[in-house]
Amino acid sequence: xxxxxxxxxxxxxxxxxxxxxxxxxxxxxxxxxxxxxxxxxxxxxxxxxxxxxxxxxxxxxxxxxxxxxxxxxxxxxxxxxxxxxxxxxxxxxxxxxxxxxxxxxxxxxxxxxxxxxxxxxxxxxxxxxxxxxxxxxxxxxxxxxxxxxxxxxxxxxxxxxxxxxxxxxxxxxxxxxxxxxxxxxxxxxxxxxxxxxxxxxxxxxxxxxxxxxxxxxxxxxxxxxxxxxxxxxxxxxxxxxx
Numbered sequence: 001x002x003x004x005x006x007x008x009x010x011x012x013x014x015x016x017x018x019x020x021x022x023x024x025x026x027x028x029x030x031x032x033x034x035x036x037x038x039x040x041x042x043x044x045x046x047x048x049x050x051x052x053x054x055x056x057x058x059x060x061x062x063x064x065x066x067x068x069x070x071x072x073x074x075x076x077x078x079x080x081x082x083x084x085x086x087x088x089x090x091x092x093x094x095x096x097x098x099x100x101x102x103x104x105x106x107x108x109x110x111x112x113x114x115x116x117x118x119x120x121x122x123x124x125x126x127x128x129x130x131x132x133x134x135x136x137x138x139x140x141x142x143x144x145x146x147x148x149x150x151x152x153x154x155x156x157x158x159x160x161x162x163x164x165x166x167x168x169x170x171x172x173x174x175x176x177x178x179x180x181x182x183x184x185x186x187x188x189x190x191x192x193x194x195x196x197x198x199x200x201x202x203x204x205x206x207x208x209x210x211x212x213x214x215x216x217x218x219x220x221x222x223x224x225x226x227x228x229x230x231x232x233x234x235x236x237x238x239x240x241x242x
Contacts, residue, residue: 002194004209006064010074012235013066016059016228024220027053029201039201042213051201053213061212062225065174065196066232068210072172073236078102080166081230082184083176088222092176095226096162099234102170103162104184113187116169123163126156172196174229177216179203198225 021027029035029043029051044054072079081103083092089105096103104112112119129149132138138146173188175181175197188195189207196210197203198221205211215221 001189001207002192002209004068004194004196006068009064009067009071011067012070013063013232016062018055018059021055021058021214021224024224025218026058026214026221026224027055028215028218028221029053034202036202036204038205039199039203039213042199042205042211043201053201053215058212058214061210062228065210065212065225065229068172068194068196069174069229069232070236073233074239075236076240077171078166078168079172079174079233080104080163080170081174081176081226082108082181083222083226084108085177085180085216087217087219088176088226091219091223091226093162095230099230100165100237101230101233102164102166105162106158108181108184109159110183111187112163112184113169113191113193119160120168122156123160123166126153126160127164129153129156169193175208176222176226177203178205178208196229198222 032046032049032051035051042053042057043051045052069079079101081092081096081101083105084107092103092105130153138149170193172194173184175185175195178185178197178199179202185195185207194209197208198216199205199208199211199213200216212225214225
């Protein structure tokens with residue numbers, strides 16, 4: 001796990017209303033049988049065999065996440081948002097596009113961090129094909145050859161569409177459900193890249209640099225937290241552009 005020096009982060013985050021977190025369902029963890037003991041510090045109580053998060057701690061961690069995202073944006077650094085589970089896919093895509101953040105919402109391609117040189121080549125190839133097709137650079141090719149290029153571009157886009165603005169290996173990751181997204185979390189840790197994550201009660205937080213303890217299944221919970229982090233990054237980017 002790569003440590004983040006929270007004492008150096010700008011204090012830009014808004015106050016988060018605990019009632020809003022409650023209404024979004026952020027407080028519900030998993031069944032007590034499925035919990036990870038290392039999540040104990042974030043859990044307030046057990047009710048009907050379901051763990052309930054301490055929302056005051058969730059709100060505090062969300063403020064740190066906002067500030068960290070803001071700091072990255074202000075410094076012109078990249079923060080890749082990753083959420084491939086059904087409930088998160090569209091939320092991640094919309095929030096990332098709005099905040100001009102790179103994202104992955106289909107499948108993490110192994111080596112995206114550890115083999116960035118090859119991934120960068122594939123990304124460059126996708127952009128070159130797209131540009132060539134748009135500008136008519138391939139008009140002398142046969143119909144079959146153009147169809148093959150279309151197929152290649154579409155295949156590459158399935159993996160890299162959300163990363164088209166990424167010029168180098170990510171500076172940080174924001175992950176929804178690190179238990180599901182184990183590969184990117186592992187790759188990030190191997191390369192000393194900080195990971196902040198929405199972490200439910202069934203996940204191991206020890207590889208996460210900044211834990212946001214909350215329900216990672218409820219759409220309302222995912223949306224609230226994803227939008228908060230994206231908003232921080234977007235505000236930071238405004239400072240960087242100035």
